[in-house]
Amino acid sequence: MDTTLIAPKPRAAALGKREQTKAQNRQMILEAARGVFAELGYGATTVRDIIRATTLASGTFYNYFKSKEEIYQAIRDEAALAIRPQLRAERQKAATVEEFIQATFRTFFEIVTRDEVNFRTIRHSADATRMRMDTPEVIAGFEELREDIESGIARGVFPPIDADYLMAAIVGVAFEMTERILRRENRDAKAAADFATALFMGGIRALPHAGETPGGA
Amino acid sequence: MDTTLIAPKPRAAALGKREQTKAQNRQMILEAARGVFAELGYGATTVRDIIRATTLASGTFYNYFKSKEEIYQAIRDEAALAIRPQLRAERQKAATVEEFIQATFRTFFEIVTRDEVNFRTIRHSADATRMRMDTPEVIAGFEELREDIESGIARGVFPPIDADYLMAAIVGVAFEMTERILRRENRDAKAAADFATALFMGGIRALPHAGETPGGA
DNA sequence: CCGATCCATGACGAACCGTCAACTTTTGAC
DNA sequence: GTCAAAAGTTGACGGTTCGTCATGGATCGG
Numbered sequence: 301m302d303t304t305l306i307a308p309k310p311r312a313a314a315l316g317k318r319e320q321t322k323a324q325n326r327q328m329i330l331e332a333a334r335g336v337f338a339e340l341g342y343g344a345t346t347v348r349d350i351i352r353a354t355t356l357a358s359g360t361f362y363n364y365f366k367s368k369e370e371i372y373q374a375i376r377d378e379a380a381l382a383i384r385p386q387l388r389a390e391r392q393k394a395a396t397v398e399e400f401i402q403a404t405f406r407t408f409f410e411i412v413t414r415d416e417v418n419f420r421t422i423r424h425s426a427d428a429t430r431m432r433m434d435t436p437e438v439i440a441g442f443e444e445l446r447e448d449i450e451s452g453i454a455r456g457v458f459p460p461i462d463a464d465y466l467m468a469a470i471v472g473v474a475f476e477m478t479e480r481i482l483r484r485e486n487r488d489a490k491a492a493a494d495f496a497t498a499l500f501m502g503g504i505r506a507l508p509h510a511g512e513t514p515g516g517a
Numbered sequence: 518m519d520t521t522l523i524a525p526k527p528r529a530a531a532l533g534k535r536e537q538t539k540a541q542n543r544q545m546i547l548e549a550a551r552g553v554f555a556e557l558g559y560g561a562t563t564v565r566d567i568i569r570a571t572t573l574a575s576g577t578f579y580n581y582f583k584s585k586e587e588i589y590q591a592i593r594d595e596a597a598l599a600i601r602p603q604l605r606a607e608r609q610k611a612a613t614v615e616e617f618i619q620a621t622f623r624t625f626f627e628i629v630t631r632d633e634v635n636f637r638t639i640r641h642s643a644d645a646t647r648m649r650m651d652t653p654e655v656i657a658g659f660e661e662l663r664e665d666i667e668s669g670i671a672r673g674v675f676p677p678i679d680a681d682y683l684m685a686a687i688v689g690v691a692f693e694m695t696e697r698i699l700r701r702e703n704r705d706a707k708a709a710a711d712f713a714t715a716l717f718m719g720g721i722r723a724l725p726h727a728g729e730t731p732g733g734a
Numbered sequence: 735c736c737g738a739t740c741c742a743t744g745a746c747g748a749a750c751c752g753t754c755a756a757c758t759t760t761t762g763a764c
Numbered sequence: 765g766t767c768a769a770a771a772g773t774t775g776a777c778g779g780t781t782c783g784t785c786a787t788g789g790a791t792c793g794g
Contacts, residue, residue, distance in 0.1 A: 318791060319738070325742090343586060346781060356742045366724040371559060373646065397721055429590065434647040461724040463698055465712050472693030486620060495682050503719040504614055507678040517770065535771065542772095563750060574774045575742060579752065739792075744785105751780070760771075 326364050328354050330378075333371050334417070342372060342422045342431065377419045377437035382442045383411055391448050397458055398501050401420065401470070404445070406497040408474050409489035413481060420482055421475075442471055470500070524567035543581050544569050547595075550588050551634070559589060559639045559648065589693070589719050594654035596635045600628055601658045606664050614675055618687070621662070622713040625691050630698060638701055640694075649692065659688055 306507045315323075332353035347368050351361045365371040390403035412419040421432050425440040434442075452458035473496050481492050491508075498506045532540075549570035553562045564585050568578045582588040607620035629636040638649050651659075663684040669675035690713050698709050708725075715723045 310650070318794070322741085325703045347783090348781065352618045358782095359744065359784080360742055369646075370742070371639070401721070424586070428653045429561070430651040430656065432649045436645045438648065439645060459586075459722060459724065461721070462712060465694060465709065466721070466724070468684045468693040468697045469690045469713065469716055472691070473584030473686045474689070475693075476689030477682060480681055480685045483640075492682065495696060496686065497771090498718065499683075499686055499720070501720045501722075503723065504683070504717055505676060506720065507676065507683070510678045533761075538759095539772080564752090565750065574754080577773055580762095581773070583768070584752090736794090737792105738783075738794105740790085742789085743787085745787105746784085746792100747782100749780105749782075750782105751778105753777085753779105756774085758771105759784105761769085763768095764766085 312446075325356060325360065329356070329361060329364055330371070330375060334375060337372065337375070337422060339418065342433075343424055350358045356409065360384065372433070373435040375418075376433065376435040380435065380437040380441050384410070384437075384444060387441070388444060388448070391445075395457075397452070400448075400452060400457070401499045401500045402493065404470060405474065406490065406493035408479065409478065409492050412478050413487045413489045415420065421479055430479070441466060445470060470486060473499070522684060532587070537620065539659045540620065541570075542573060542577065546573070546578060546581055547588070547592060554589065554592070555634065559650075562643055579714055582724065584645075589650070590652040592635075593650065593652040597652065597654040597658050600625070601661060602607060604658070605661060605665070608662075612674075614669070615664075615714065616675070617669060618717045619710065619714045621646045622691065623710035626695065626698065629695050630704045630706045633699060636695065648694070659684060662687060674732075 304331040310376050331352065333345075333350045336349050336353055340349065345368065346402060347361055348358060350368075350371070351358050365374065387404060390407045391400055394403050421430060421486035446463050449458060449466055453460055453463060454517055477492055477496060481487055481489070494508060546567065550562075550567045552589055553566050557566065562585065564578055567585075567588070568575050580677060582591065604621060607624045608617055611617035631648050638647060640647055663665050663680050666675060666680040666683055670677055671682060694709055694713060698704055698706070711725060715725060
């Protein structure tokens with residue numbers, strides 16, 4: 301295709317210098333935003349705080365994002381886009397309802413405990429208030445889950461239940477339990493996934509009893 | 518004008534005029550805030566928007582609330598303080614796990630469908646983003662639920678499970694299902710509560726099948 | 735080497751923030 | 765009824781952030 305004669309730049313420079321610095325700047329701003337949001341909380345940070353944490357000028361921010369809200373969305377969307385294929389792949393390996401549920405919870409909890417920074421629900425700086433924002437790509441992940449449930453119903457793997465409500469139940473448990481898991485000293489993703497799976501498969505009476513030391517890890 | 522001679526003002530004037538207008542102003546500001554938040558969404562409203570919707574001057578706002586965040590908190594806390602005693606009372610009537618779960622979901626869903634305005638999760642104005650904020654009194658309600666579960670375990674009504682996780686699961690399902698219920702045309706609090714209760718009692722296989730028209734109401 | 739294009743820069747006007755001195759109303763004492 | 769102290773309201777003010785835009789420097793294609 302193009303060139304050549306001699307070797308093209310080793311890599312990554314398939315893009316011109318222009319495209320390169322643009323990508324760098326965007327990355328620098330996102331990085332700074334992650335840090336500032338984590339430190340000050342969403343409500344307290346300003347666009348100026350973010351840009352001050354980079355080497356760029358204030359006007360430059362607006363070449364990349366429209367507002368504080370949009371960059372926050374970009375950060376969350378990025379995380380959602382990273383996790384969704386993993387969830388979907390695990391679910392599609394499932395042959396039974398139990399495998400489907402187990403895979404969903406285990407994958408989710410493992411990712412969020414491993415990469416806490418990205419998934420920790422943003423907490424308002426000082427006070428006890430908690431906040432959660434679902435961006436478009438996160439919500440698209442919810443819809444994917446519902447589609448997978450519906451497809452399971454169509455194939456006879458799931459009983460013909462209300463897929464919308466079941467999706468909501470799974471999402472609600474996943475996010476709310478995440479909040480509790482991250483608050484604990486021993487973050488045991490597997491134990492949490494076992495708890496949630498048992499609840500969804502057999503109800504409260506099937507839940508592992510606290511204090512038991514199950515054979516597993 | 519005020520006359521007197523005869524009966525004291527029929528009621529409510531047990532308080533001096535000062536206390537009276539203070540209560541009125543606070544109420545007027547809260548009322549205006551509810552309206553503005555509902556119209557513009559939390560992120561887009563300013564303290565000035567709220568005070569403009571009253572007859573008061575801008576400085577007066579700060580005699581009652583420190584910030585936009587604090588008045589939002591006050592609104593949510595008010596709702597939480599109203600709903601918590603009802604939830605607790607219903608739960609305490611329960612003699613079995615099933616009654617406990619059923620009462621929790623049914624009471625919650627009935628209240629939120631009846632008084633949608635107060636409980637609808639605040640949505641960011643135009644876009645698809647969703648947001649939820651838990652204020653201290655809401656969180657205190659979570660803790661109450663956990664205490665009730667723990668007390669149930671102590672009395673032998675509940676099996677000895679992880680009360681923290683179960684509380685999180687119930688809360689997560691309640692809030693996330695609320696979001697779906699309010700999006701539907703026919704808001705059936707009972708059907709939703711039956712779904713959630715069946716899930717928690719027997720797991721997915723016990724869920725009512727979609728399309729069934731159960732005998733009950 | 736040159737003109738065209740792209741983009742970073744930082745200054746600017748507008749909007750909002752939270753405060754505060756001045757003013758009005760209420761209260762309680764005489 | 766009168767008056768001084770206390771409480772509370774008012775809107776203007778300095779300070780900060782917002783989003784824009786004219787300017788200028790760097791990159792690109794030729």
